[in-house]
Amino acid sequence: MNFKSVHEAHFALKNKEISSRELLDDCIKNLGQNENNAYISITKDLAYEQAKKCDEEIQKNGPSTFLTGIPYTLKDLFVTKGIRTTAGSKILYNYIPPFNGYVAKRLEEAQGVLVGKVSCDQFGMGSSNEHTPFGAVFHPTNKDYVPGGSSGGSAAAVLEKSCFYSIGTDTGGSVRLPSNFCGLVGFKPSYGRISRFGQIAYGSSLDQAAPLTNSVVDQAMIFKYLTQNDEKDSSQVPLGEVDCVDSLLNLKKIKKHNFTLGYSKEFLDNCRDDVKDQLYEAKKFLESIGVKFVEVEFPHFKYSVAVYYIIATSEASSNLARFDGIHYGFSKKEQSNLESVYVKSRSEGFGDEVKRRIILGTFSLSSGYSDEYYNKACKVRRLIQQDFLNAFKKCDGIFSPVCATTAFQFSEKMTPIQMYMNDLYTIPVNLAGLPSLAFPFGKSSLNGMPTGFQIIGKAFEEERLLQNSYWIELNKS
Amino acid sequence: MTYEAVIGLEIHTQLDTKTKAWCDCEIKVNGFENHYVCEICSGHPGTLPVLNKTSVDYAIKLALATNCRINHCSFFDRKNYFYPDLPKGYQITQYHTPIAEDGFVEIENKKIRIQRIQMEEDTGKSQHEGNTSLINLNRAGTPLLEIVTDPDFSDSTEAVAFLKKLHAILVYLGVSKGDMQHGNLRCDVNLSLRKKGEQKFGTRTEVKNLNSFRSVEKAIEYEMSRQSKILDKGEKVLQQTMLFDVQTLKTRAIRTKSDADDYRYFVEPDLLPLVLSEAHIERVKETLPELPDAKKQRFIEIYDIPEYDANILCSSKELADYFESSAQLYDKGNYKQLSNWIMVELLKLVNESQASITKINVTATKLVELLKLIDNGTISGKIAKDVLVEMFDTNKSASEVIEKKGVKQNSDEDQLRTYAEEIIKNHPKEVEELKNGRDRLMGFFVGQVMKKTKGQANPQMTSEIIKKLLGL
Numbered sequence A: 001m002n003f004k005s006v007h008e009a010h011f012a013l014k015n016k017e018i019s020s021r022e023l024l025d026d027c028i029k030n031l032g033q034n035e036n037n038a039y040i041s042i043t044k045d046l047a048y049e050q051a052k053k054c055d056e057e058i059q060k061n062g063p064s065t066f067l068t069g070i071p072y073t074l075k076d077l078f079v080t081k082g083i084r085t086t087a088g089s090k091i092l093y094n095y096i097p098p099f100n101g102y103v104a105k106r107l108e109e110a111q112g113v114l115v116g117k118v119s120c121d122q123f124g125m126g127s128s129n130e131h132t133p134f135g136a137v138f139h140p141t142n143k144d145y146v147p148g149g150s151s152g153g154s155a156a157a158v159l160e161k162s163c164f165y166s167i168g169t170d171t172g173g174s175v176r177l178p179s180n181f182c183g184l185v186g187f188k189p190s191y192g193r194i195s196r197f198g199q200i201a202y203g204s205s206l207d208q209a210a211p212l213t214n215s216v217v218d219q220a221m222i223f224k225y226l227t228q229n230d231e232k233d234s235s236q237v238p239l240g241e242v243d244c245v246d247s248l249l250n251l252k253k254i255k256k257h258n259f260t261l262g263y264s265k266e267f268l269d270n271c272r273d274d275v276k277d278q279l280y281e282a283k284k285f286l287e288s289i290g291v292k293f294v295e296v297e298f299p300h301f302k303y304s305v306a307v308y309y310i311i312a313t314s315e316a317s318s319n320l321a322r323f324d325g326i327h328y329g330f331s332k333k334e335q336s337n338l339e340s341v342y343v344k345s346r347s348e349g350f351g352d353e354v355k356r357r358i359i360l361g362t363f364s365l366s367s368g369y370s371d372e373y374y375n376k377a378c379k380v381r382r383l384i385q386q387d388f389l390n391a392f393k394k395c396d397g398i399f400s401p402v403c404a405t406t407a408f409q410f411s412e413k414m415t416p417i418q419m420y421m422n423d424l425y426t427i428p429v430n431l432a433g434l435p436s437l438a439f440p441f442g443k444s445s446l447n448g449m450p451t452g453f454q455i456i457g458k459a460f461e462e463e464r465l466l467q468n469s470y471w472i473e474l475n476k477s
Numbered sequence B: 001m002t003y004e005a006v007i008g009l010e011i012h013t014q015l016d017t018k019t020k021a022w023c024d025c026e027i028k029v030n031g032f033e034n035h036y037v038c039e040i041c042s043g044h045p046g047t048l049p050v051l052n053k054t055s056v057d058y059a060i061k062l063a064l065a066t067n068c069r070i071n072h073c074s075f076f077d078r079k080n081y082f083y084p085d086l087p088k089g090y091q092i093t094q095y096h097t098p099i100a101e102d103g104f105v106e107i108e109n110k111k112i113r114i115q116r117i118q119m120e121e122d123t124g125k126s127q128h129e130g131n132t133s134l135i136n137l138n139r140a141g142t143p144l145l146e147i148v149t150d151p152d153f154s155d156s157t158e159a160v161a162f163l164k165k166l167h168a169i170l171v172y173l174g175v176s177k178g179d180m181q182h183g184n185l186r187c188d189v190n191l192s193l194r195k196k197g198e199q200k201f202g203t204r205t206e207v208k209n210l211n212s213f214r215s216v217e218k219a220i221e222y223e224m225s226r227q228s229k230i231l232d233k234g235e236k237v238l239q240q241t242m243l244f245d246v247q248t249l250k251t252r253a254i255r256t257k258s259d260a261d262d263y264r265y266f267v268e269p270d271l272l273p274l275v276l277s278e279a280h281i282e283r284v285k286e287t288l289p290e291l292p293d294a295k296k297q298r299f300i301e302i303y304d305i306p307e308y309d310a311n312i313l314c315s316s317k318e319l320a321d322y323f324e325s326s327a328q329l330y331d332k333g334n335y336k337q338l339s340n341w342i343m344v345e346l347l348k349l350v351n352e353s354q355a356s357i358t359k360i361n362v363t364a365t366k367l368v369e370l371l372k373l374i375d376n377g378t379i380s381g382k383i384a385k386d387v388l389v390e391m392f393d394t395n396k397s398a399s400e401v402i403e404k405k406g407v408k409q410n411s412d413e414d415q416l417r418t419y420a421e422e423i424i425k426n427h428p429k430e431v432e433e434l435k436n437g438r439d440r441l442m443g444f445f446v447g448q449v450m451k452k453t454k455g456q457a458n459p460q461m462t463s464e465i466i467k468k469l470l471g472l
């Protein structure tokens, strides 16, 4: 492919150096036979139709949005009208939604070209994209490795260049982790920034749509179209469209851009050596381009994983109750009684990881236990939020690992708890509802897999976070 | 053994909003099956609820009308359970902090305490036909208010009086259609017995889904007698959920409550806390209509009718409105007479035909015309009753009916005098007795004139003529 980013592709389309159709041809070529198994549904015909319309329009008036004519994919948790939406689960293997969700609608309006619906761990529950009956997704660089999860299909699709960007969802790190494992930019906005309408819910108080791209400026270009107010999501904070592409590009013209990042030495030192080395390399590089560092503390960090797995699974146990084999999706209807329809449909329809989390969440909410688990977790969550507020008194953002390791091999067997620990550094961000951008930096000396870091921003200060990240990107290349 | 009953009510009322609680679907429960449904109220994945603002104002209205304390910040919770007519697998309700608490409604000098008013949503409907069950989601997501009373009732009369009052308030406020037949108002009864004078509550049963005043009355009476028989035998009442059979007038248990009932309530993450400013509540307060008690007082003062009449007239908003518009047309008329005609004659016809007073042929204007014809002596009160029946049945005006029937009152003084003279001449004995003080015989003479005029003689005029002729 000639063009690496949305940004480059957009200007090429604008200058009529290439057509949307040609961009799509490249993507379809790179998609091949879906060798990395990134896709659950490929919408090739629709994509060519959309590309044709875009080319006609570009001929007449030029591209009307940053995203006009640019191929993209959606994690299969985003509801798309008339296009099968599975949530990566057998229980929705045949579900064709009668409506478009917010993200699908906005990107359609922005004249994007939808290549397909990409794979994920069932309902976004997992860190390796193995937990789906549609088969594991492979890391495009090395098929022995996982791409990360749960938005593994999104990461693999962007990395294999079968699309220019993909929209994933990040509940506890599900976009930042695969971005980190695949050397991409993953950007989770503040909770409440992008409408969740039409995004199949896992943990409602944590879920947020999050794009995976090849560059920071691409993120700004996409962000513009996903930040309109949507009255269909009450939890969205209606701050209106954020158009910060120019404010990023203007950074090219200046010599100095100062900001301070907080970090915890403990976080960096607890990572595996190859990751730790790269984190310190990154820190050194950031200092060299004028970033100041201060040490900050997170006294309640150690509770994050426990708090997260109680809150997320509690919400999930309720959110997933609607998949009952009665109204839509996979069903074992031919039972002698109602209870069997529920039990059989759900037992066969959900995968093990989903069932594990439903059971955990159901337990946490049960009377007699909810005070000790769910209610207590909600209280500790507020303390974790407070840790961030305290830290932000000293800095503009937090420099943190995304994961203590790199992408791992399929053969590395992990217990569920070990798997949950992959999200150690991403989870607190969701608990606090903050924006965070996973930035690729370097490669592991151990296995050659990508490494990187994340910068966590203040709530609803995404523009600042994107600017700072773009400053790093500019100076890196 | 004599027991006393401890009874509490939980009332669910469907709100008369244009659209459902969380989506823009029109509410047409009895419309074509599953037609008034969208992806939100049918629980499709990825959908989110958006609170209907009108339903909030309706809840505030009821809270104000029932003297509740309104919580400036309340929360929605999820009540989790599986049932086919509950497409999300949970009901959105208010469990921990409802919109309003601690109110009361007065019935005949007794205060019934309202524990809480909470906002929630209705489920769909299941319909069982042979081996299949069908689900209709038209009703799913209809906004409801649940009103929970303290266990302040001791018999069915009090419970029904309260329900009627609450029903009137809801209709007065315009927040509910109050159509009980169609499930706009459904009542659960919690009832336990204890020995007279005892403090400790007995084990209670819950009778679900009663949808008429009569069912509530009969269910309470049946449960009281059923439980007292059990206690008399020295046995224990089981904590059960019951249904009431309107045919047999008996309750039957559908399940025994146990610790397994766990709805795993938690705060609904898809809705924000419901924050109400004092200014918002004030704005709603300004829109409150006159409520039954205030209207009753006003009727007593302005129209000078007895409290008994005012009570009946104000028991329903439609009836009170009917009285009031008649009274306005009947300017400075005899309001007690008006109230009598409405309460006795008209309501009899309305009840017999099961009509609604807003839809009858005898409009306020027509009734007042009839009363004015009585007042000016055109017809007698007795004949007016027949005229009213005809008006009710045929949509004719009073004068049309009188014209047609030829029942106009005879007030022709000369003619009546001629008749009277003739009768006096023919009944010398009675004349003598009357003159000697047997006043009752006056009726005899008037009656004789009536007979001559086929009942159309103006009775007052006739009586005066006779008195004059006899020099009394």
Ligand SMILES: [Zn+2]
Pocket: B020, B023, B024, B025, B036, B037, B038, B039, B040, B041, B042, B141
């Ligand atoms: Zn609807």
